[in-house]
Amino acid sequence: MKDMLIDDFQYTAQELLIRNKSILDLITKYQDSNSRVNRAIIKAVTQCGCMTISAHKQEIPDDASLDEMKTSVESHIEGLLCENCRDAIERDIGRNVFYLASICNALDLNLYDIILKENDRIRMLGKYNLR
Template identity: 50%
Template structure:
């Protein structure tokens, strides 16, 4: 069932894209979309203030201090404090939606299937588990 949703989305993108059919248009629109996501995050911090970025060096244990993966996960931080407000959340969802649109468009142009790519990545994560390290 889920593959049908992805395929329907990818087909809808293909049918609705008229102006930006060149691969150059698509990749630059995808890059612009990435920038808009970054801008929306920055605005959530600087204009709204619903989240804060409190970044500092990640303190990893030394090699002599052996830790298992669950302990290591507790050492690493996202550097985000707070939670997106409803307005910022809606903006982020819209920007990420636009990004997905151009990503699907890129896949269409290169004759790739979004669902197949997602499934391959999902299987890789499940096979490698916590050892996929990204």
């Protein structure tokens, strides 16, 4: 079922993309949509204030195991997204995924297969993936 959803999304993106079919246009649209995601997150902090970012150096003990490292690092996010900010960020991420699917279409790649392969890679390496 999930593969059908992703394939359907990628097919729909191919059908709806009319003006920006050039790979150059797609790359710049993808980059622009990514910056809009970043901007929407920043606006949630600076304009709405529904969440805050309290960034500081991550304190990881030198002798920490991988499991201890996982629990000792933080996201630096405090608070929860309000409904308006959540909607804006979801919309911008959706647009970003649309252009990602469009790039896959232009390069004759299947987004679902890419997700499966990446999932296999990260599962195979497990906690040693360290991203």
